[in-house]
Amino acid sequence: MKLVKSTLFILFFTALFAVAGYGGSYAMKEQWKVDVEVRQPKVEQLGNYFALFDMYQLVSGNKAKAEEQKDTANIVFNSFKQQVQGYDNLAKFWSNSDFYKQRQTGIEEKDNAFLQDLIANTTFVEGNPDRHIPDRISVTLDNPKQAAQQLDNFVKYTNYVTQQSLYNELIAKWKTLFNQVNLAAQQSTDNAAQNELSWKGKLNMMKSVSPLDNQLMTFDYLKSPSQPQVASPDRLLWASVGGAFGFLLGLLLALIFAGRKQKNHS
Secondary structure, X not given: OHHHHHHHHHHHHHHHHHHHHHHHHHHOOOEEEEEEEEEOOOHHHXXXXXXXXXXXXXXXXXXXXXXOHHHHHHHHHHHHHHHHHOHHHHHHHHHOOHHHHOOOOOOHHHHHHHHHHHHHOEEEEOOXXXXXXXXXXXXXXOOHHHHHHHHHHHHHHHHHHHHHHHHHHHHHHHHHHHHHHHHHHHHOOOOOOXXXXXXXXXXXXXHOOOOOOOOOOOXXXXXXXXXXXXXXXXXXXXXXXXXXXHHHHXXXXXXXXXXXXXXXXX
């Protein structure tokens, strides 16, 4: 009989505090998480960047490094992932976003702390191709609609930044190589008919290309932005913590009462 009473006593406190923990979680500010799954772009998404990069590799003598199409796509995607994780890229995106500007208070310390929270809540998780786990980007905010919108904005912004970085890098390399090939062609006595990759042949190849078309996509969606999910508070966790505390408290009280009763009987 005493055991039954003690058990019921412990169960009562466990249930009471579990409900209190679960209910108390509603008083906390909710945070919503949205994520996307990304992978390297398809060749057709590279625009004429692929042709220009491939020709640069060929003319510069580095063709073996990008022999397969997937190599170029992989180089592009790695640049995208570096930008996604880069602090400067994150800081520029959020500091220039309407979401941040509309919530600024004018108090530098407070605004900077908020900016750092936004940066910390924008995460990239590297996947594992061997286990078929994709790369994932997520944003966590206190508004589900804003979380989805800002994640979409961030991915588009990062694609643009990566695109421009790759373009500028290729253009700079292209200009340097063109000047070298042009100078060599002027000084060369090679017969272009004898070798299509003579200096004059290389120069003609470089002159024949079309300019960059701004169609480069530096990633591909494996899964577009998901439905927002509550990231915090974890209500089940709070219920579990509350239940555990209630169990320990109930057990302690049951032992105390049992000890007093035994002492009174003696």
